[in-house]
Amino acid sequence: MTSSLKTLDVVGIGNAIVDVLVQTDDAFLASHSLSKGSMALVDEQQAERLYASVGPGLETSGGSAANTLAGIAQLGGRAGFIGRVRNDQLGAIFAHDIRSVGACFETPAAESGPSTARCLILVTPDAQRTMCTYLGASVGLDPADLDLDLVRQAEVLYLEGYLWDSEEAKRAFLAAAEVVRGSGGQVALSLSDGFCVDRHRASFQELVDGHVDVLFANEAEIRSLYETDSFEAAADQVRGRCRVAALTRSEQGSVVLSGQDTLVIPPYRLGDLVDTTGAGDLYAAGFLYGYTRGESLERCGHLGSLCAGQVVTQLGPRPHASLQDLVATHLS
Amino acid sequence: MTSSLKTLDVVGIGNAIVDVLVQTDDAFLASHSLSKGSMALVDEQQAERLYASVGPGLETSGGSAANTLAGIAQLGGRAGFIGRVRNDQLGAIFAHDIRSVGACFETPAAESGPSTARCLILVTPDAQRTMCTYLGASVGLDPADLDLDLVRQAEVLYLEGYLWDSEEAKRAFLAAAEVVRGSGGQVALSLSDGFCVDRHRASFQELVDGHVDVLFANEAEIRSLYETDSFEAAADQVRGRCRVAALTRSEQGSVVLSGQDTLVIPPYRLGDLVDTTGAGDLYAAGFLYGYTRGESLERCGHLGSLCAGQVVTQLGPRPHASLQDLVATHLS
Numbered sequence: 001m002t003s004s005l006k007t008l009d010v011v012g013i014g015n016a017i018v019d020v021l022v023q024t025d026d027a028f029l030a031s032h033s034l035s036k037g038s039m040a041l042v043d044e045q046q047a048e049r050l051y052a053s054v055g056p057g058l059e060t061s062g063g064s065a066a067n068t069l070a071g072i073a074q075l076g077g078r079a080g081f082i083g084r085v086r087n088d089q090l091g092a093i094f095a096h097d098i099r100s101v102g103a104c105f106e107t108p109a110a111e112s113g114p115s116t117a118r119c120l121i122l123v124t125p126d127a128q129r130t131m132c133t134y135l136g137a138s139v140g141l142d143p144a145d146l147d148l149d150l151v152r153q154a155e156v157l158y159l160e161g162y163l164w165d166s167e168e169a170k171r172a173f174l175a176a177a178e179v180v181r182g183s184g185g186q187v188a189l190s191l192s193d194g195f196c197v198d199r200h201r202a203s204f205q206e207l208v209d210g211h212v213d214v215l216f217a218n219e220a221e222i223r224s225l226y227e228t229d230s231f232e233a234a235a236d237q238v239r240g241r242c243r244v245a246a247l248t249r250s251e252q253g254s255v256v257l258s259g260q261d262t263l264v265i266p267p268y269r270l271g272d273l274v275d276t277t278g279a280g281d282l283y284a285a286g287f288l289y290g291y292t293r294g295e296s297l298e299r300c301g302h303l304g305s306l307c308a309g310q311v312v313t314q315l316g317p318r319p320h321a322s323l324q325d326l327v328a329t330h331l332s
Numbered sequence: 333m334t335s336s337l338k339t340l341d342v343v344g345i346g347n348a349i350v351d352v353l354v355q356t357d358d359a360f361l362a363s364h365s366l367s368k369g370s371m372a373l374v375d376e377q378q379a380e381r382l383y384a385s386v387g388p389g390l391e392t393s394g395g396s397a398a399n400t401l402a403g404i405a406q407l408g409g410r411a412g413f414i415g416r417v418r419n420d421q422l423g424a425i426f427a428h429d430i431r432s433v434g435a436c437f438e439t440p441a442a443e444s445g446p447s448t449a450r451c452l453i454l455v456t457p458d459a460q461r462t463m464c465t466y467l468g469a470s471v472g473l474d475p476a477d478l479d480l481d482l483v484r485q486a487e488v489l490y491l492e493g494y495l496w497d498s499e500e501a502k503r504a505f506l507a508a509a510e511v512v513r514g515s516g517g518q519v520a521l522s523l524s525d526g527f528c529v530d531r532h533r534a535s536f537q538e539l540v541d542g543h544v545d546v547l548f549a550n551e552a553e554i555r556s557l558y559e560t561d562s563f564e565a566a567a568d569q570v571r572g573r574c575r576v577a578a579l580t581r582s583e584q585g586s587v588v589l590s591g592q593d594t595l596v597i598p599p600y601r602l603g604d605l606v607d608t609t610g611a612g613d614l615y616a617a618g619f620l621y622g623y624t625r626g627e628s629l630e631r632c633g634h635l636g637s638l639c640a641g642q643v644v645t646q647l648g649p650r651p652h653a654s655l656q657d658l659v660a661t662h663l664s
Contacts, residue, residue, distance in 0.1 A: 057425070059391035097388040097389065
């Protein structure tokens with residue numbers, strides 16, 4: 001991207017969530033009809049019933065776009081996040097954690113209504129994560145919560161597909177996209193989850209066709225978007241519809257498409273695979289950090305791949321290790 | 333110990349705390365005048381000021397005696413815990429986590445007053461932990477909260493020295509000790525922290541002389557108790573005052589004293605040292621699990637040493653790995 005007078009590299013809009021990480025096994029997923037690797041929405045009662053049936057948890061701030069923006073801030077980028085918590089203990093934890101890495105987070109906490117969103121993340125011995133999300137206060141995000149001054153300051157506005165599950169949030173999301181494009185910025189979108197794409201396929205297709213500059217999707221998501229079993233067919237479909245499509249493929253690394261170019265980016269193995277939570281979020285963090293600095297798409301891909309490679313070696317979606325040190329070691 | 337009709341192996345009384353683990357460095361400790369390795373009490377305002385100045389946290393149930401009882405339950409022992417949370421989100425997390433490993437926890441949550449206790453645990457690159465505790469609702473524990481039926485069911489009543497910082501909790505603690513001894517059980521005490529021993533030395537000395545069967549202390553604590561710079565001199569002092577004294581010495585393992593016997597127990601190295609939080613608590617868990625099964629003191633020491641060796645290879649004081657599998661692998 002060209003340099004500009006913008007004061008923020010990336011502003012993200014997403015669900016403001018605290019994760020509860022629990023180690024479990026395949027039998028538990030089966031007995032609760034949970035599809036491994038996916039994100040299911042649950043209501044408060046279902047969330048409490050499920051929580052009562054699992055072992056001890058580890059709580060950590062999460063939320064897909066929030067993880068990405070926290071990662072960009074950890075890398076040294078200028079990041080802002082918009083999302084809604086309740087004024088409760090989990091909301092205070094969420095706000096502390098994202099601010100403490102240097103991201104700007106000023107969305108006012110709801111003073112009534114549902115509690116801060118929680119995501120129960122079930123980690124199986126194969127390091128896969130299966131998520132059950134109670135959206136709580138985060139679905140209350142509406143256009144009135146949008147800090148348009150913040151959005152206008154962004155080189156890139158980053159949106160998570162999960163927001164499509166709430167009508168208010170979706171409207172907020174589209175309003176913000178118009179504002180950022182009107183002020184010379186770009187729009188990035190993560191498709192978030194295969195089932196999420198299933199629920200909103202037409203809407204996402206339309207969005208990708210005309211309103212998105214940078215698209216992030218994993219293999220299941222891009223195949224779901226174009227209803228094909230073939231990754232190559234899906235990649236052919238998306239090519240040219242947006243400026244850049246960064247498609248992640250787990251242990252096969254990622255593929256970055258731009259015009260007729262196809263860049264194949266290898267994965268980074270930085271240790272034992274512990275928990276895949278946040279892998280896609282951190283890929284987007286590394287990629288967008290490079291992108292807003294005008295780096296080559298190849299280097300953007302390597303930055304994404306490296307950050308994703310780090311976060312899967314630990315429990316939880318926010319890197320404990322210094323991402324700046326990591327980049328200095330592997331990509332200087 | 334002899335077998336009996338008791339329905340619980342160990343019941344613990346302690347502060348019911350949620351830990352906030354934060355990675356930091358020595359400069360931060362110095363700039364806040366924090367003494368590495370110690371536990372400092374802070375009020376709510378100090379806690380919030382300190383929290384605002386640190387990086388992102390990882391939240392996990394903690395509390396010294398609570399960690400020990402959770403560990404005993406994870407090992408397969410019959411465990412109960414008495415301690416006070418508030419009816420807030422962190423209190424719900426604490427209650428869930430200890431119950432989910434099979435420990436009995438029925439102390440009613442406070443419906444008003446201070447929030448659930450929090451401990452900010454600052455982990456430095458050398459894996460040492462430095463703790464700042466806001467006791468919140470946990471200091472409200474008083475004799476009326478004591479479930480004496482639960483206490484009577486215990487082979488061993490386990491008390492943490494930290495309770496001495498609250499007059500009400502101390503009274504609850506002594507009342508419970510009398511009940512358990514009156515019903516044929518034994519009393520175990522952990523000295524908790526060197527500064528805690530400084531604050532309550534005379535009281536602890538009196539307690540160890542006549543009311544404690546099994547004493548747990550690390551080197552700093554036992555030296556502080558008898559005001560000597562020499563571990564050997566402190567060990568000579570404590571010998572014979574209680575039935576068993578289990579003295580932990582970090583990387584030097586532990587020493588178990590009983591009558592004229594001295595057992596030297598090696599440490600277990602199970603991986604890289606990540607965070608020493610909970611090492612003493614898990615030593616007590618392993619030891620008491622063996623003790624209430626009538627195992628030899630040597631095996632009790634090995635069980636303690638093994639559990640401590642596991643917990644220091646991860647972030648946080650509650651083992652993520654299966655302690656039963658660990659025992660089967662190393663001590664079957």
